[in-house]
Amino acid sequence: AYMTWLGQQCGFFKTADWYNVRKHHFQRNHGGGLLRNEYGSSVLAAMIDLHPDFNWKPWLFGGAPNGFWKSRDNRIWFMNWLGAELGFESVDEWYSVTGADFFQHHGGGLLNNQFNGSVQALLVDYKPDFPWKAWRFSSVPQSYWRSPANRKNYLLWLGERLGFHTDGDWRKLRRDDFYKNEGSGLFVTHYRGSTQKALAELFPENQSA
Numbered sequence: 001a002y003m004t005w006l007g008q009q010c011g012f013f014k015t016a017d018w019y020n021v022r023k024h025h026f027q028r029n030h031g032g033g034l035l036r037n038e039y040g041s042s043v044l045a046a047m048i049d050l051h052p053d054f055n056w057k058p059w060l061f062g063g064a065p066n067g068f069w070k071s072r073d074n075r076i077w078f079m080n081w082l083g084a085e086l087g088f089e090s091v092d093e094w095y096s097v098t099g100a101d102f103f104q105h106h107g108g109g110l111l112n113n114q115f116n117g118s119v120q121a122l123l124v125d126y127k128p129d130f131p132w133k134a135w136r137f138s139s140v141p142q143s144y145w146r147s148p149a150n151r152k153n154y155l156l157w158l159g160e161r162l163g164f165h166t167d168g169d170w171r172k173l174r175r176d177d178f179y180k181n182e183g184s185g186l187f188v189t190h191y192r193g194s195t196q197k198a199l200a201e202l203f204p205e206n207q208s209a
Helices: 002-010 014-021 023-027 032-040 042-050 072-086 091-096 100-106 108-115 120-128 149-163 173-177 184-189 195-202
Strands: none
Touching: 002 014, 002 023, 002 042, 023 042, 032 042, 072 091, 072 100, 072 108, 072 120, 100 108, 100 120, 108 120, 149 173, 149 195, 173 184
């Protein structure tokens, strides 16, 4: 009876309207004791009691409960929901996700507190078996291109993407190939804008030719 009355007081008529309820709604409407004593001060617990068959999303109550993101099951639950909200149908589409997407969809706490703001680390946690390519994100981790192995992995991937199989194919490599395939940072900072330097590192045995 109280919850029905509170909904009327606050203008909550549809079940989903209750996502807007906060502790202060109870406290300002003579329900502080109810929330504290019956629900352990948890708005989510009160909502589950009110509508137990509704698929409540805890993060939509202005922030997930303390400790919620420590559970990987909860993180997977949120990420599946976020992907549906963003219209993603394949894993590859996650390369376009940004930190702003998480904040705009109530996942800022997950990103910052659990993964120190790293979208890439969060996605690796979400899909650990997917062969993520660091260069396909909006930015690579700091010092990423200092690793020869990382540079080689990128060049091999680039060659595969461009259909290069022979030395003759690789001689067709152009700067635009880097710019159009998420490699501009590597090309400018490490290879100094030189395709020859890139090829010399990938094929050191041909360097004297």
